Amino acid sequence: MKPVRIEVDGLTKKLGGVAVVNNVSFQVDAGQIMGLIGPNGAGKTTMFNLISGVLRPDAGKLRVNGRDVTGLPPYKLARHGIVRSFQLSRELDRMSVLDNVLLAAADHPGEHMANALFRPFAVRRAEAKLTEKAREMLALVALTPHEAKPAGTLSGGQKKLLELARALMAGADTILLDEIAAGVAPHLVEEIIEIVQKLNRDLGKTFLIIEHNVGFIRALTSRVVVMAAGELLAEGSFDHVSRNPAVIDSYLGQAA
Numbered sequence: 001m002k003p004v005r006i007e008v009d010g011l012t013k014k015l016g017g018v019a020v021v022n023n024v025s026f027q028v029d030a031g032q033i034m035g036l037i038g039p040n041g042a043g044k045t046t047m048f049n050l051i052s053g054v055l056r057p058d059a060g061k062l063r064v065n066g067r068d069v070t071g072l073p074p075y076k077l078a079r080h081g082i083v084r085s086f087q088l089s090r091e092l093d094r095m096s097v098l099d100n101v102l103l104a105a106a107d108h109p110g111e112h113m114a115n116a117l118f119r120p121f122a123v124r125r126a127e128a129k130l131t132e133k134a135r136e137m138l139a140l141v142a143l144t145p146h147e148a149k150p151a152g153t154l155s156g157g158q159k160k161l162l163e164l165a166r167a168l169m170a171g172a173d174t175i176l177l178d179e180i181a182a183g184v185a186p187h188l189v190e191e192i193i194e195i196v197q198k199l200n201r202d203l204g205k206t207f208l209i210i211e212h213n214v215g216f217i218r219a220l221t222s223r224v225v226v227m228a229a230g231e232l233l234a235e236g237s238f239d240h241v242s243r244n245p246a247v248i249d250s251y252l253g254q255a256a
């Protein structure tokens with residue numbers, strides 16, 4: 001049995017007086033690629049916000065590698081290896097692809113003024129190491145040829161790959177991907193699938209993926225959790241849950 005990476009235990013979150021996540025429990029095993037699916041408004045994004053520390057739950061526990069991390073903010077959860085990939089902000093569009101990855105480093109020595117003033121050589125050495133690491137991350141997502149370009153000039157799909165490189169640079173063991181295939185050209189969706197599979201297979205990265213693209217979920221995930229109206233509706237392989245009448249009614253029926 002693989003160790004449990006993330007344990008969602010009875011998480012509940014009320015927004016505007018309504019329980020948009022209501023007593024939901026599931027586990028993500030280490031090394032798994034798991035999908036989180038369901039109709040619009042099911043509570044998937046809210047669940048991601050709870051797991052990544054953007055929101056604090058009203059009830060329930062979140063455990064990572066068996067440790068209670070309920071209520072910790074995102075930067076502390078990142079130290080436990082949980083990183084949510086974020087859309088690149090507009091302000092970073094003019095910075096190079098490489099600098100965008102560098103900025104995601106969990107600990108950037110150049111930011112410590114005392115270090116920069118009194119230990120410039122140590123800082124430079126540390127920065128050279130970080131740059132080397134950032135280049136490794138770019139190679140993992142096949143963006144090496146684009147490292148000097150302003151991030152804003154990348155295609156939609158390439159920006160998603162850059163988000164992935166930034167999550168890796170931040171020290172992610174487990175990456176939460178929110179609709180990474182949305183609006184991406186089909187050939188790049190294929191490439192994203194291959195890269196996620198490679199990161200999982202070769203580096204043991206764990207993934208939790210929200211995605212409306214059924215083909216993407218079917219190709220990538222070994223298990224899915226289905227949410228509807230804030231509750232957990234079903235859990236299992238995609239093929240298994242896609243035969244569940246309640247899932248067909250609330251979700252897959254919509255797409256058909």
Ligand SMILES: Nc1ncnc2c1ncn2[C@@H]1O[C@H](COP(=O)(O)OP(=O)(O)OP(=O)(O)O)[C@@H](O)[C@H]1O
Nearest residue numbers: 015016017020038039040041042043044045046047
């Ligand atoms: N800040 C908020 N205040 C009040 N209600 C909110 C807030 N944020 C989200 N909601 C509501 O919570 C419910 C769940 O929203 P959420 O975004 O988590 O769903 P989702 O499954 O991610 O949907 P989608 O697939 O459309 O992104 C929705 O009904 C939404 O309107």
